[in-house]
Amino acid sequence: MQDTRYLFQRNRTWWVKVAVPRAERDALGYDLRRSLHTEDLAEALVARGPVLEELRQELKDARQAQKAGRACRESLMPDDENGFEILLREDFSDVTFLLEVKAPLLAKAAKPGQFIIVILHEHGERIPLTIADFSADKGTITLVIQAVGKSTREMQQRCHAGTHLHALVGPMGFPSELGAQKIICVGGGLGVAPIYPQLRAFKESGSYVIGVVGFRSKELIFWQDKFEQYCDELIICTDDGSVGIQGRVTLGLEAALKLHSDVDRVIAVGPPIMMKACAETTRPFGVETIVSMNPIVVDGTGMCGGCRVRVGDEIKFACVDGPEFDAHKVDFDDLMSRLGRYKGDEARALEGWEKALS
Amino acid sequence: MARKTIRSIPQMRADMPVQAPAVRAENFDEVALGFDLKNALIESERCLVCPKPNCVPACPVNIDIPGFIVRISEQDYRGAYDILTESTLLPAICGRVCPQEDQCEGVCPVGDKLEPVAIGRLERWIGDMAIENGWRNIPPIVANGFKIGIVGSGPAGMACAADMAKASCDVTIYEALHRAGGVLRYGIPEFRLPNKVLDAELENLRALGVKIECNILVGRLFTIEQMLNELGFDAVFIGTGAGYPSFMGIDGESLNGVLSANELLTRCNLMGATEFPRYDTPLGLGKRVAVIGSGNTAMDALRVSLRAGAEEVYCLYRRTRAESPARIEELEHAEEEGIHFEWLTAPVEILDDGNSNVRALRCQKMELGEPDESGRRRPVPIAGSEYEFEVDTVVYAIGTNANPIIGQTSKIALNKWGYIEADDQLATSMAGVYAGGDIVTGAATVILAMGTGRQAARSMKTYLGIRDSSAVYRTTPDHGEASIFGIDPTERTHVRVRVA
Numbered sequence: 001m002q003d004t005r006y007l008f009q010r011n012r013t014w015w016v017k018v019a020v021p022r023a024e025r026d027a028l029g030y031d032l033r034r035s036l037h038t039e040d041l042a043e044a045l046v047a048r049g050p051v052l053e054e055l056r057q058e059l060k061d062a063r064q065a066q067k068a069g070r071a072c073r074e075s076l077m078p079d080d081e082n083g084f085e086i087l088l089r090e091d092f093s094d095v096t097f098l099l100e101v102k103a104p105l106l107a108k109a110a111k112p113g114q115f116i117i118v119i120l121h122e123h124g125e126r127i128p129l130t131i132a133d134f135s136a137d138k139g140t141i142t143l144v145i146q147a148v149g150k151s152t153r154e155m156q157q158r159c160h161a162g163t164h165l166h167a168l169v170g171p172m173g174f175p176s177e178l179g180a181q182k183i184i185c186v187g188g189g190l191g192v193a194p195i196y197p198q199l200r201a202f203k204e205s206g207s208y209v210i211g212v213v214g215f216r217s218k219e220l221i222f223w224q225d226k227f228e229q230y231c232d233e234l235i236i237c238t239d240d241g242s243v244g245i246q247g248r249v250t251l252g253l254e255a256a257l258k259l260h261s262d263v264d265r266v267i268a269v270g271p272p273i274m275m276k277a278c279a280e281t282t283r284p285f286g287v288e289t290i291v292s293m294n295p296i297v298v299d300g301t302g303m304c305g306g307c308r309v310r311v312g313d314e315i316k317f318a319c320v321d322g323p324e325f326d327a328h329k330v331d332f333d334d335l336m337s338r339l340g341r342y343k344g345d346e347a348r349a350l351e352g353w354e355k356a357l358s
Numbered sequence: 359m360a361r362k363t364i365r366s367i368p369q370m371r372a373d374m375p376v377q378a379p380a381v382r383a384e385n386f387d388e389v390a391l392g393f394d395l396k397n398a399l400i401e402s403e404r405c406l407v408c409p410k411p412n413c414v415p416a417c418p419v420n421i422d423i424p425g426f427i428v429r430i431s432e433q434d435y436r437g438a439y440d441i442l443t444e445s446t447l448l449p450a451i452c453g454r455v456c457p458q459e460d461q462c463e464g465v466c467p468v469g470d471k472l473e474p475v476a477i478g479r480l481e482r483w484i485g486d487m488a489i490e491n492g493w494r495n496i497p498p499i500v501a502n503g504f505k506i507g508i509v510g511s512g513p514a515g516m517a518c519a520a521d522m523a524k525a526s527c528d529v530t531i532y533e534a535l536h537r538a539g540g541v542l543r544y545g546i547p548e549f550r551l552p553n554k555v556l557d558a559e560l561e562n563l564r565a566l567g568v569k570i571e572c573n574i575l576v577g578r579l580f581t582i583e584q585m586l587n588e589l590g591f592d593a594v595f596i597g598t599g600a601g602y603p604s605f606m607g608i609d610g611e612s613l614n615g616v617l618s619a620n621e622l623l624t625r626c627n628l629m630g631a632t633e634f635p636r637y638d639t640p641l642g643l644g645k646r647v648a649v650i651g652s653g654n655t656a657m658d659a660l661r662v663s664l665r666a667g668a669e670e671v672y673c674l675y676r677r678t679r680a681e682s683p684a685r686i687e688e689l690e691h692a693e694e695e696g697i698h699f700e701w702l703t704a705p706v707e708i709l710d711d712g713n714s715n716v717r718a719l720r721c722q723k724m725e726l727g728e729p730d731e732s733g734r735r736r737p738v739p740i741a742g743s744e745y746e747f748e749v750d751t752v753v754y755a756i757g758t759n760a761n762p763i764i765g766q767t768s769k770i771a772l773n774k775w776g777y778i779e780a781d782d783q784l785a786t787s788m789a790g791v792y793a794g795g796d797i798v799t800g801a802a803t804v805i806l807a808m809g810t811g812r813q814a815a816r817s818m819k820t821y822l823g824i825r826d827s828s829a830v831y832r833t834t835p836d837h838g839e840a841s842i843f844g845i846d847p848t849e850r851t852h853v854r855v856r857v858a
Contacts, residue, residue, distance in 0.1 A: 338714075349638065
């Protein structure tokens with residue numbers, strides 16, 4: 001018995017036939033066949049080899065083309081290799097670092113006061129981060145991150161120039177409302193970087209800008225030149241008094257308010273406790289004060305309600321109604337207690353991650 | 359063969375195997391396992407094949423129901439699939455999540471005497487078979503140069519995208535989340551709609567040439583106006599849904615442990631929180647969970663909570679089981695799994711433990727009074743019936759409102775509740791922009807959203823001057839050889855729209 005695999009006869013002529021795997025059937029049909037132009041079995045057996053090779057090559061090409069097509073279609077649903085590329089990383093301290101990420105559309109659309117959501121990897125959570133800077137010309141956005149929890153620590157470890165973020169979406173929330181005569185921009189802790197695009201926008205729109213930024217000590221100061229460029233006055237506060245005023249940003253804020261009676265707006269960005277203190281500082285002066293909320297967010301598109309904050313008598317969703325609200329109406333205690341909701345889980349995640357590392 | 363009568367058909371519904379309640383309450387695998395061949399054939403025999411069927415007009419997308427059931431009984435399964443796909447894009451999904459008892463099965467004459475034909479289960483069976491065998495009905499597509507943008511990859515957007523792609527347009531879907539599918543992804547849990555079914559249906563869309571781009575927040579990244587003016591879209595469909603969750607406004611809602619069903623479901627379904635800490639998103643569910651509301655979302659939240667490790671799960675509803683808007687099958691499944699139902703109960707306050715966590719609910723008993731405008735009897739509180747009910751997690755599933763982002767960022771007219779104003783043809787106040795799904799109708803069902811998506815596609819085709827697609831995509835275009843009086847039959851009037 002001859003080995004006649006892949007061969008069949010049609011009108012006595014011998015043909016070669018290769019079955020097509022299910023995945024490629026849409027493109028190629030059920031099988032690939034080719035005539036050997038001979039009625040003689042012996043000849044056909046000889047001719048079968050090269051023809052078979054050719055057909056198999058065809059199958060392989062089709063599979064690769066399909067894969068490439070799919071990769072192309074999914075280019076905006078990136079995996080870790082073709083996500084959003086990190087172009088630059090800069091470390092300001094052992095916990096604070098800067099990432100410059102390539103996102104041309106986002107850089108074009110972003111406005112001061114808005115935030116984005118980052119996903120580090122496929123199993124990652126959606127991390128809301130205020131945009132620290134953006135450049136439509138370069139097509140990049142800048143994020144300043146404090147590595148405090150598991151996800152941000154992991155970012156600190158994994159994100160270097162040349163690596164990719166799994167996802168990046170935004171800009172979210174309403175941009176800041178411009179148009180103040182004289183404005184004080186206060187940034188502390190995590191809020192130092194995000195206050196920068198705000199004061200730049202205010203300066204460019206013609207406001208008189210007083211910047212108040214707080215750091216722990218002289219060594220941890222960053223972007224001083226950038227701040228100076230856009231501030232008419234810059235007040236630096238440090239916890240240890242190594243530069244500027246010794247103490248919290250509220251001291252700087254109070255000094256500025258006393259000096260300028262015609263300030264018509266204050267914007268404060270930073271940890272909730274700092275924003276609360278700023279609100280209390282400006283209250284006696286009766287100056288309109290805006291704070292940028294940073295509650296727990298899942299989707300950031302107004303769908304989960306996890307980010308709800310109490311503003312006056314109303315419940316607002318920070319992601320679609322904010323993130324900026326009237327500081328004198330925000331219930332900060334509510335915000336802080338809600339931020340603590342996952343403390344236990346967060347500690348557990350961090351501990352597990354550290355254990356896995358060591 | 360003699361005509362089938364109510365006496366000659368199999369009297370009992372064919373069984374569909376389900377996972378045992380005790381087993382399934384511990385896992386996220388699908389509950390209803392679907393028909394096997396034998397049962398499907400028995401069930402298909404139960405259709406009387408009415409000459410003037412009630413079920414077809416009762417279906418939001420007018421599936422030829424007797425047609426596909428007859429094909430099943432003739433064992434022509436591919437034929438049944440072809441009939442289904444003429445009307446619905448997603449048979450495997452609709453067979454699972456449609457409220458058939460209010461639609462096709464509700465008007466089935468067999469149901470007058472016996473249990474109605476299990477249309478949904480048969481649809482699902484064919485849908486699953488198509489996925490398993492890789493069946494696809496892809497018409498030959500010759501690009502006609504029109505570019506269509508779809509905002510939101512939920513059921514409305516998917517349906518509209520499919521129809522426009524079949525009409526040879528270049529379709530792009532934008533999704534704000536990092537995975538496509540909308541409510542089918544983040545809302546409906548794995549045990550009711552497995553992700554692989556959704557993935558297969560999305561793959562079908564891609565095979566039609568539809569591009570799906572995730573992580574794009576339309577409105578903020580670019581506006582609808584920019585899509586028309588700068589990105590070159592000829593028409594845009596908005597299907598952003600009604601995902602904005604409602605709360606009741608009672609005291610204690612900002613305590614830790616109070617969350618919306620959307621948040622719970624998103625954390626579990628989209629973010630993998632049940633596998634925390636392997637996935638980074640925590641769930642933070644307590645041991646005693648109360649879900650307020652009794653719709654389908656509430657059922658999902660209840661059953662997800664149970665599977666995610668809650669010990670006792672309660673459903674609080676201010677009316678009775680008869681008024682519950684959930685699908686009967688989901689309600690029954692939830693009951694079997696050991697969920698406690700507290701009918702005629704409404705919460706009045708959420709109490710704290712002194713540490714900003716939920717300790718208990720203060721509830722009130724209700725009784726049913728006169729029917730209200732919706733025709734359901736209005737619940738009236740019973741005086742002095744308040745009591746405390748110990749729970750540590752409260753989940754709100756009392757409905758959702760319109761997603762506000764498109765309204766905030768475009769000039770499209772909204773109605774007073776924030777939904778997009780659309781006419782019968784689903785055209786919005788902006789030329790070339792159509793809307794459908796929950797963002798127009800208010801919170802409704804998957805199939806209704808698909809129905810509006812298809813209606814919007816019809817309107818778009820009229821607007822763009824595209825001929826009825828069925829006439830075009832059934833024939834193989836001859837590339838001008840069959841031109842009539844020198845007019846190529848595949849040639850279309852090409853209009854571009856600019857909005858000031």
